[in-house]
Amino acid sequence: MADCLICTNSIEPFHDFGRMPIANGFLRPEQVTDEFFFELKVGFCPSCKMVQLTELVDPDKLFHDDYAYFSSISTRMAEHFRQYAEWVREKYTAAADPLVIEVGSNDGIMLRNFSNAGVRHVGVEPSANVAQAAREQGINTLCEFFNEETARQICDEYGQADAVLGANVICHIPDLHSIFAGLDVLLKPTGVFVFEEPYLGDIVEKASYDQVYDEHFFYFSLHSVRSLARRHGMELIDVLPQSVHGGSMRYVIARQGSHRPTASVAEILNREIDNGLAHAATFVRLSERIDASRDALVGLLQELKGQGKRIAGYGATSKSTTVTNFCGIGPDLVEFISDTTPGKQGKLSPGVHIPVVPYSHFAESRPDVALLFAWNHASEILANETAFRAGGGQFVVYVPEVRILDDKTSYRHAG
Numbered sequence: 365m366a367d368c369l370i371c372t373n374s375i376e377p378f379h380d381f382g383r384m385p386i387a388n389g390f391l392r393p394e395q396v397t398d399e400f401f402f403e404l405k406v407g408f409c410p411s412c413k414m415v416q417l418t419e420l421v422d423p424d425k426l427f428h429d430d431y432a433y434f435s436s437i438s439t440r441m442a443e444h445f446r447q448y449a450e451w452v453r454e455k456y457t458a459a460a461d462p463l464v465i466e467v468g469s470n471d472g473i474m475l476r477n478f479s480n481a482g483v484r485h486v487g488v489e490p491s492a493n494v495a496q497a498a499r500e501q502g503i504n505t506l507c508e509f510f511n512e513e514t515a516r517q518i519c520d521e522y523g524q525a526d527a528v529l530g531a532n533v534i535c536h537i538p539d540l541h542s543i544f545a546g547l548d549v550l551l552k553p554t555g556v557f558v559f560e561e562p563y564l565g566d567i568v569e570k571a572s573y574d575q576v577y578d579e580h581f582f583y584f585s586l587h588s589v590r591s592l593a594r595r596h597g598m599e600l601i602d603v604l605p606q607s608v609h610g611g612s613m614r615y616v617i618a619r620q621g622s623h624r625p626t627a628s629v630a631e632i633l634n635r636e637i638d639n640g641l642a643h644a645a646t647f648v649r650l651s652e653r654i655d656a657s658r659d660a661l662v663g664l665l666q667e668l669k670g671q672g673k674r675i676a677g678y679g680a681t682s683k684s685t686t687v688t689n690f691c692g693i694g695p696d697l698v699e700f701i702s703d704t705t706p707g708k709q710g711k712l713s714p715g716v717h718i719p720v721v722p723y724s725h726f727a728e729s730r731p732d733v734a735l736l737f738a739w740n741h742a743s744e745i746l747a748n749e750t751a752f753r754a755g756g757g758q759f760v761v762y763v764p765e766v767r768i769l770d771d772k773t774s775y776r777h778a779g
Protein backbone atom coordinates (compact mmCIF):
# COMPACT_ATOMS: atom_id res chain seq x y z
CA MET A 365 0.00 0.00 0.00
CA ALA A 366 1.27 3.46 -0.85
CA ASP A 367 2.25 6.05 1.74
CA CYS A 368 0.51 9.40 2.07
CA LEU A 369 2.53 12.21 0.49
CA ILE A 370 1.56 14.48 3.39
CA CYS A 371 1.63 12.40 6.61
CA THR A 372 3.34 9.12 5.43
CA ASN A 373 0.53 6.92 6.85
CA SER A 374 -0.92 4.26 4.52
CA ILE A 375 -3.48 5.47 2.02
CA GLU A 376 -6.54 3.46 1.05
CA PRO A 377 -6.82 3.21 -2.77
CA PHE A 378 -10.49 3.53 -3.76
CA HIS A 379 -10.56 3.68 -7.54
CA ASP A 380 -8.43 2.20 -10.29
CA PHE A 381 -8.84 3.86 -13.71
CA GLY A 382 -6.63 1.25 -15.31
CA ARG A 383 -3.93 1.75 -17.89
CA MET A 384 -3.66 5.44 -18.69
CA PRO A 385 -1.51 7.55 -21.00
CA ILE A 386 -0.26 11.06 -20.10
CA ALA A 387 -3.37 13.29 -19.98
CA ASN A 388 -1.81 16.05 -22.04
CA GLY A 389 0.18 13.65 -24.23
CA PHE A 390 -1.44 14.42 -27.60
CA LEU A 391 0.75 12.73 -30.16
CA ARG A 392 1.62 12.60 -33.83
CA PRO A 393 0.68 9.36 -35.64
CA GLU A 394 4.34 8.25 -35.84
CA GLN A 395 4.69 8.53 -32.02
CA VAL A 396 1.97 5.95 -31.31
CA THR A 397 4.39 3.04 -31.01
CA ASP A 398 6.32 4.39 -28.02
CA GLU A 399 3.46 5.94 -26.07
CA PHE A 400 3.93 5.89 -22.28
CA PHE A 401 1.26 4.30 -20.03
CA PHE A 402 0.89 3.98 -16.25
CA GLU A 403 -1.79 2.81 -13.75
CA LEU A 404 -4.00 5.73 -12.69
CA LYS A 405 -5.25 5.07 -9.16
CA VAL A 406 -6.57 7.40 -6.51
CA GLY A 407 -6.70 6.90 -2.74
CA PHE A 408 -7.79 8.46 0.55
CA CYS A 409 -5.63 8.96 3.63
CA PRO A 410 -7.78 8.15 6.67
CA SER A 411 -5.27 9.92 8.88
CA CYS A 412 -4.87 13.40 7.28
CA LYS A 413 -7.91 13.08 4.93
CA MET A 414 -5.95 13.93 1.78
CA VAL A 415 -7.23 12.35 -1.46
CA GLN A 416 -4.30 11.77 -3.79
CA LEU A 417 -2.85 9.69 -6.60
CA THR A 418 -1.30 6.49 -5.31
CA GLU A 419 1.50 6.47 -7.87
CA LEU A 420 3.22 9.49 -9.32
CA VAL A 421 4.40 9.76 -12.88
CA ASP A 422 7.96 11.00 -13.43
CA PRO A 423 7.56 14.79 -13.94
CA ASP A 424 9.87 14.61 -16.99
CA LYS A 425 7.12 12.65 -18.74
CA LEU A 426 4.42 15.22 -17.90
CA PHE A 427 5.79 18.47 -19.22
CA HIS A 428 5.94 19.01 -22.92
CA ASP A 429 7.75 21.93 -24.48
CA ASP A 430 5.78 21.80 -27.72
CA TYR A 431 2.73 23.51 -26.29
CA ALA A 432 2.69 25.20 -22.93
CA TYR A 433 -0.60 26.28 -21.45
CA PHE A 434 -1.14 30.05 -21.56
CA SER A 435 -3.82 31.02 -19.05
CA SER A 436 -4.72 34.31 -20.71
CA ILE A 437 -6.35 32.59 -23.71
CA SER A 438 -9.68 32.30 -21.85
CA THR A 439 -11.56 35.58 -21.34
CA ARG A 440 -13.70 34.02 -18.63
CA MET A 441 -10.59 33.02 -16.69
CA ALA A 442 -9.05 36.48 -17.20
CA GLU A 443 -12.15 38.00 -15.59
CA HIS A 444 -12.02 35.44 -12.78
CA PHE A 445 -8.39 36.37 -12.02
CA ARG A 446 -9.21 40.09 -12.12
CA GLN A 447 -11.82 39.52 -9.42
CA TYR A 448 -9.50 37.20 -7.43
CA ALA A 449 -6.74 39.87 -7.49
CA GLU A 450 -9.18 42.61 -6.50
CA TRP A 451 -10.40 40.55 -3.54
CA VAL A 452 -6.81 39.95 -2.33
CA ARG A 453 -5.92 43.63 -2.74
CA GLU A 454 -8.90 44.79 -0.71
CA LYS A 455 -8.45 42.30 2.11
CA TYR A 456 -4.75 41.67 2.46
CA THR A 457 -2.64 44.47 1.02
CA ALA A 458 -3.51 47.35 3.37
CA ALA A 459 0.11 47.71 4.57
CA ALA A 460 2.36 50.41 3.12
CA ASP A 461 4.11 49.30 -0.07
CA PRO A 462 2.75 45.73 -0.05
CA LEU A 463 4.45 42.79 -1.75
CA VAL A 464 2.50 40.00 -3.53
CA ILE A 465 4.06 36.75 -4.76
CA GLU A 466 2.42 34.20 -7.04
CA VAL A 467 3.46 30.55 -7.22
CA GLY A 468 3.06 29.31 -10.81
CA SER A 469 2.26 32.76 -12.17
CA ASN A 470 1.90 31.52 -15.76
CA ASP A 471 1.77 34.37 -18.30
CA GLY A 472 0.83 36.94 -15.65
CA ILE A 473 -2.95 36.61 -15.94
CA MET A 474 -3.35 37.32 -12.19
CA LEU A 475 -0.29 39.48 -11.46
CA ARG A 476 -0.98 41.97 -14.22
CA ASN A 477 -3.86 43.20 -12.06
CA PHE A 478 -1.35 44.00 -9.29
CA SER A 479 1.17 45.39 -11.78
CA ASN A 480 -1.47 47.72 -13.25
CA ALA A 481 -2.30 48.95 -9.74
CA GLY A 482 1.38 49.66 -9.02
CA VAL A 483 1.67 46.88 -6.39
CA ARG A 484 5.13 45.30 -5.97
CA HIS A 485 4.94 41.70 -7.15
CA VAL A 486 7.06 38.70 -8.07
CA GLY A 487 5.80 35.81 -10.18
CA VAL A 488 7.48 32.42 -9.78
CA GLU A 489 7.04 30.38 -12.95
CA PRO A 490 9.18 27.35 -13.86
CA SER A 491 8.18 27.16 -17.53
CA ALA A 492 10.66 29.35 -19.45
CA ASN A 493 8.56 30.35 -22.46
CA VAL A 494 5.54 31.17 -20.29
CA ALA A 495 7.71 33.20 -17.86
CA GLN A 496 9.10 35.09 -20.85
CA ALA A 497 5.60 35.92 -22.10
CA ALA A 498 4.83 37.41 -18.65
CA ARG A 499 8.04 39.48 -18.62
CA GLU A 500 7.21 40.90 -22.03
CA GLN A 501 4.03 42.30 -20.46
CA GLY A 502 6.01 43.95 -17.67
CA ILE A 503 5.28 41.29 -15.02
CA ASN A 504 8.26 40.79 -12.71
CA THR A 505 8.86 37.02 -13.07
CA LEU A 506 11.43 34.61 -11.68
CA CYS A 507 11.90 31.45 -13.74
CA GLU A 508 12.11 28.91 -10.87
CA PHE A 509 10.14 26.33 -8.91
CA PHE A 510 8.82 27.75 -5.65
CA ASN A 511 10.53 26.24 -2.57
CA GLU A 512 12.46 27.34 0.53
CA GLU A 513 15.51 28.40 -1.47
CA THR A 514 13.49 30.49 -3.95
CA ALA A 515 11.60 32.02 -1.00
CA ARG A 516 14.92 33.09 0.60
CA GLN A 517 16.09 34.55 -2.67
CA ILE A 518 12.89 36.64 -2.98
CA CYS A 519 13.04 37.64 0.69
CA ASP A 520 16.65 38.85 0.39
CA GLU A 521 15.80 41.00 -2.60
CA TYR A 522 12.29 42.28 -1.82
CA GLY A 523 11.58 41.53 1.88
CA GLN A 524 8.68 39.50 3.30
CA ALA A 525 5.35 39.23 1.52
CA ASP A 526 1.85 40.32 2.48
CA ALA A 527 0.29 37.64 0.30
CA VAL A 528 1.50 34.56 -1.55
CA LEU A 529 -1.02 33.40 -4.15
CA GLY A 530 -1.67 30.26 -6.17
CA ALA A 531 -4.32 29.20 -8.65
CA ASN A 532 -4.67 25.67 -10.04
CA VAL A 533 -1.03 25.02 -9.33
CA ILE A 534 -0.69 23.73 -5.75
CA CYS A 535 -2.31 20.36 -6.55
CA HIS A 536 0.38 19.87 -9.23
CA ILE A 537 3.22 20.00 -6.66
CA PRO A 538 3.98 16.63 -5.02
CA ASP A 539 6.18 18.05 -2.24
CA LEU A 540 3.76 20.41 -0.49
CA HIS A 541 6.04 20.55 2.55
CA SER A 542 8.58 22.42 0.41
CA ILE A 543 5.89 25.01 -0.37
CA PHE A 544 5.12 25.50 3.32
CA ALA A 545 8.84 25.74 4.17
CA GLY A 546 9.01 28.54 1.60
CA LEU A 547 5.91 30.22 3.05
CA ASP A 548 7.43 30.16 6.53
CA VAL A 549 10.43 32.09 5.21
CA LEU A 550 8.53 34.46 2.99
CA LEU A 551 5.29 35.46 4.78
CA LYS A 552 5.17 38.50 7.07
CA PRO A 553 3.85 37.65 10.60
CA THR A 554 0.36 38.62 9.37
CA GLY A 555 0.90 37.50 5.75
CA VAL A 556 -1.48 35.09 4.03
CA PHE A 557 -1.24 32.24 1.55
CA VAL A 558 -4.29 32.22 -0.75
CA PHE A 559 -4.83 29.44 -3.27
CA GLU A 560 -7.62 27.99 -5.41
CA GLU A 561 -7.97 24.42 -6.59
CA PRO A 562 -10.72 22.10 -7.84
CA TYR A 563 -12.71 21.13 -4.73
CA LEU A 564 -13.10 17.53 -3.59
CA GLY A 565 -16.66 18.29 -2.45
CA ASP A 566 -17.64 19.09 -6.06
CA ILE A 567 -15.86 16.00 -7.40
CA VAL A 568 -17.76 13.77 -4.95
CA GLU A 569 -21.09 15.53 -5.45
CA LYS A 570 -20.95 15.40 -9.26
CA ALA A 571 -18.84 12.23 -9.62
CA SER A 572 -16.64 14.39 -11.87
CA TYR A 573 -13.94 11.73 -12.04
CA ASP A 574 -12.32 13.37 -15.06
CA GLN A 575 -10.62 15.79 -12.64
CA VAL A 576 -8.40 12.80 -11.81
CA TYR A 577 -5.33 12.68 -14.04
CA ASP A 578 -1.55 12.52 -13.79
CA GLU A 579 -0.85 16.21 -13.15
CA HIS A 580 -3.35 16.49 -10.28
CA PHE A 581 -1.57 14.81 -7.37
CA PHE A 582 -4.04 16.09 -4.74
CA TYR A 583 -7.84 16.65 -4.48
CA PHE A 584 -8.25 19.09 -1.60
CA SER A 585 -10.94 19.48 1.04
CA LEU A 586 -11.01 21.85 4.01
CA HIS A 587 -10.21 18.87 6.22
CA SER A 588 -7.05 17.94 4.34
CA VAL A 589 -5.88 21.54 3.86
CA ARG A 590 -6.43 22.33 7.54
CA SER A 591 -4.44 19.26 8.55
CA LEU A 592 -1.58 20.16 6.20
CA ALA A 593 -1.46 23.77 7.45
CA ARG A 594 -1.38 22.68 11.09
CA ARG A 595 1.68 20.53 10.47
CA HIS A 596 3.47 23.78 9.57
CA GLY A 597 2.20 26.00 12.43
CA MET A 598 -0.40 27.60 10.20
CA GLU A 599 -4.18 27.57 10.09
CA LEU A 600 -7.06 27.86 7.68
CA ILE A 601 -8.62 31.31 8.23
CA ASP A 602 -11.07 31.66 5.34
CA VAL A 603 -12.62 29.71 2.45
CA LEU A 604 -14.71 30.79 -0.54
CA PRO A 605 -16.39 28.37 -2.98
CA GLN A 606 -15.79 29.24 -6.68
CA SER A 607 -17.63 28.07 -9.78
CA VAL A 608 -14.55 27.84 -12.07
CA HIS A 609 -12.97 24.54 -13.16
CA GLY A 610 -16.15 22.60 -12.43
CA GLY A 611 -16.22 23.77 -8.80
CA SER A 612 -13.20 25.08 -6.91
CA MET A 613 -12.40 26.35 -3.42
CA ARG A 614 -10.33 29.39 -2.47
CA TYR A 615 -8.38 28.71 0.74
CA VAL A 616 -6.69 31.36 2.92
CA ILE A 617 -3.95 30.19 5.28
CA ALA A 618 -2.03 32.27 7.86
CA ARG A 619 0.33 31.74 10.77
CA GLN A 620 -1.44 30.19 13.78
CA GLY A 621 -3.16 32.88 15.87
CA SER A 622 -2.47 35.77 13.48
CA HIS A 623 -6.05 36.06 12.14
CA ARG A 624 -9.45 35.04 13.46
CA PRO A 625 -10.95 32.33 11.20
CA THR A 626 -14.22 33.35 9.49
CA ALA A 627 -17.53 31.60 10.12
CA SER A 628 -17.31 30.04 6.63
CA VAL A 629 -14.47 27.77 7.77
CA ALA A 630 -16.53 26.08 10.50
CA GLU A 631 -19.61 26.06 8.30
CA ILE A 632 -17.99 24.28 5.36
CA LEU A 633 -16.03 21.92 7.65
CA ASN A 634 -19.40 20.84 9.09
CA ARG A 635 -20.85 20.43 5.62
CA GLU A 636 -17.89 18.19 4.72
CA ILE A 637 -18.67 15.99 7.72
CA ASP A 638 -22.32 15.77 6.62
CA ASN A 639 -21.20 14.88 3.08
CA GLY A 640 -18.74 12.26 4.29
CA LEU A 641 -15.59 13.89 2.87
CA ALA A 642 -13.62 12.78 5.92
CA HIS A 643 -14.71 9.13 5.68
CA ALA A 644 -13.34 6.31 3.55
CA ALA A 645 -16.80 4.81 2.89
CA THR A 646 -17.75 7.88 0.81
CA PHE A 647 -14.97 7.12 -1.63
CA VAL A 648 -15.90 3.46 -1.95
CA ARG A 649 -19.38 4.68 -2.99
CA LEU A 650 -17.80 7.24 -5.31
CA SER A 651 -15.93 4.44 -7.08
CA GLU A 652 -19.22 2.62 -7.68
CA ARG A 653 -20.78 5.81 -9.05
CA ILE A 654 -17.79 6.29 -11.38
CA ASP A 655 -18.27 2.76 -12.77
CA ALA A 656 -22.00 3.41 -13.22
CA SER A 657 -21.27 6.70 -15.01
CA ARG A 658 -18.91 4.92 -17.41
CA ASP A 659 -21.49 2.22 -18.20
CA ALA A 660 -24.20 4.81 -18.80
CA LEU A 661 -22.00 6.93 -21.08
CA VAL A 662 -20.79 4.01 -23.20
CA GLY A 663 -24.37 2.67 -23.40
CA LEU A 664 -25.73 6.03 -24.57
CA LEU A 665 -22.98 6.56 -27.18
CA GLN A 666 -23.49 3.04 -28.55
CA GLU A 667 -27.23 3.64 -28.75
CA LEU A 668 -26.75 6.93 -30.63
CA LYS A 669 -24.23 5.32 -32.94
CA GLY A 670 -26.71 2.47 -33.53
CA GLN A 671 -29.24 5.08 -34.69
CA GLY A 672 -26.73 6.08 -37.38
CA LYS A 673 -25.68 9.30 -35.65
CA ARG A 674 -22.21 10.78 -36.05
CA ILE A 675 -20.57 11.67 -32.74
CA ALA A 676 -17.76 14.19 -32.27
CA GLY A 677 -15.85 15.21 -29.13
CA TYR A 678 -15.93 18.88 -28.13
CA GLY A 679 -12.70 20.11 -26.46
CA ALA A 680 -9.49 18.00 -26.39
CA THR A 681 -9.02 18.62 -22.67
CA SER A 682 -6.63 16.81 -20.32
CA LYS A 683 -9.75 15.64 -18.50
CA SER A 684 -11.02 13.93 -21.65
CA THR A 685 -8.04 11.57 -21.56
CA THR A 686 -9.31 10.04 -18.31
CA VAL A 687 -12.84 9.67 -19.72
CA THR A 688 -11.94 8.20 -23.10
CA ASN A 689 -9.37 5.75 -21.73
CA PHE A 690 -11.34 4.68 -18.66
CA CYS A 691 -14.53 4.19 -20.71
CA GLY A 692 -12.75 2.75 -23.75
CA ILE A 693 -14.15 5.40 -26.10
CA GLY A 694 -12.14 5.35 -29.33
CA PRO A 695 -12.52 6.48 -32.97
CA ASP A 696 -15.17 3.77 -33.53
CA LEU A 697 -17.55 5.79 -31.32
CA VAL A 698 -16.17 9.32 -31.53
CA GLU A 699 -15.12 10.33 -35.05
CA PHE A 700 -12.91 13.29 -34.05
CA ILE A 701 -12.39 15.82 -31.26
CA SER A 702 -12.47 19.49 -32.19
CA ASP A 703 -10.23 21.93 -30.32
CA THR A 704 -9.12 25.53 -30.76
CA THR A 705 -5.52 24.90 -29.52
CA PRO A 706 -3.28 24.88 -32.63
CA GLY A 707 -0.65 22.66 -30.92
CA LYS A 708 -3.16 19.81 -30.50
CA GLN A 709 -4.67 19.95 -33.99
CA GLY A 710 -3.53 17.26 -36.41
CA LYS A 711 -2.54 15.03 -33.47
CA LEU A 712 -4.19 11.99 -31.91
CA SER A 713 -5.76 11.95 -28.47
CA PRO A 714 -3.68 10.08 -25.85
CA GLY A 715 -4.23 6.33 -25.54
CA VAL A 716 -7.36 5.90 -27.66
CA HIS A 717 -6.05 7.90 -30.66
CA ILE A 718 -9.07 9.90 -31.74
CA PRO A 719 -7.99 12.52 -34.34
CA VAL A 720 -7.94 16.11 -33.01
CA VAL A 721 -9.11 18.64 -35.59
CA PRO A 722 -9.55 22.43 -35.71
CA TYR A 723 -12.88 23.82 -34.57
CA SER A 724 -13.72 24.80 -38.16
CA HIS A 725 -13.99 21.08 -38.97
CA PHE A 726 -16.71 20.66 -36.32
CA ALA A 727 -18.69 23.56 -37.79
CA GLU A 728 -18.30 22.34 -41.38
CA SER A 729 -18.78 18.59 -41.00
CA ARG A 730 -21.92 18.94 -38.83
CA PRO A 731 -21.89 15.86 -36.62
CA ASP A 732 -25.22 14.91 -35.02
CA VAL A 733 -23.91 14.67 -31.48
CA ALA A 734 -21.19 16.56 -29.59
CA LEU A 735 -19.72 14.84 -26.55
CA LEU A 736 -18.91 17.79 -24.31
CA PHE A 737 -15.47 17.09 -22.84
CA ALA A 738 -15.09 20.77 -21.85
CA TRP A 739 -18.22 20.61 -19.66
CA ASN A 740 -16.75 23.09 -17.18
CA HIS A 741 -17.04 25.74 -19.92
CA ALA A 742 -20.58 24.64 -20.85
CA SER A 743 -22.26 28.01 -20.38
CA GLU A 744 -19.88 29.75 -22.84
CA ILE A 745 -20.03 26.84 -25.30
CA LEU A 746 -23.81 26.43 -25.33
CA ALA A 747 -24.20 30.18 -25.85
CA ASN A 748 -21.91 29.93 -28.90
CA GLU A 749 -23.56 26.81 -30.34
CA THR A 750 -27.16 27.94 -30.72
CA ALA A 751 -27.03 27.26 -34.48
CA PHE A 752 -25.71 23.69 -33.96
CA ARG A 753 -28.49 22.98 -31.47
CA ALA A 754 -31.20 24.74 -33.50
CA GLY A 755 -30.18 22.53 -36.47
CA GLY A 756 -30.89 19.40 -34.40
CA GLY A 757 -27.38 18.96 -32.96
CA GLN A 758 -27.29 17.41 -29.50
CA PHE A 759 -24.76 17.75 -26.71
CA VAL A 760 -24.05 14.76 -24.50
CA VAL A 761 -22.71 15.47 -21.01
CA TYR A 762 -21.60 13.06 -18.25
CA VAL A 763 -21.29 15.41 -15.26
CA PRO A 764 -23.16 15.34 -12.92
CA GLU A 765 -25.02 12.63 -14.84
CA VAL A 766 -24.98 11.13 -18.32
CA ARG A 767 -27.63 12.78 -20.47
CA ILE A 768 -28.49 14.41 -23.78
CA LEU A 769 -29.07 18.16 -23.94
CA ASP A 770 -31.42 18.92 -26.79
CA ASP A 771 -32.06 22.50 -27.88
CA LYS A 772 -34.55 23.09 -25.07
CA THR A 773 -32.59 21.81 -22.10
CA SER A 774 -30.25 24.04 -20.20
CA TYR A 775 -27.25 22.76 -18.29
CA ARG A 776 -26.15 23.50 -14.77
CA HIS A 777 -23.25 21.71 -13.23
CA ALA A 778 -22.14 24.15 -10.58
CA GLY A 779 -25.28 24.07 -8.43
Ligand SMILES: [Zn+2]
Nearest residue numbers: 368371409412
Ligand atom coordinates in the same frame (compact mmCIF):
# COMPACT_ATOMS: atom_id res chain seq x y z
ZN1 LIG B 1 -2.08 11.51 5.15
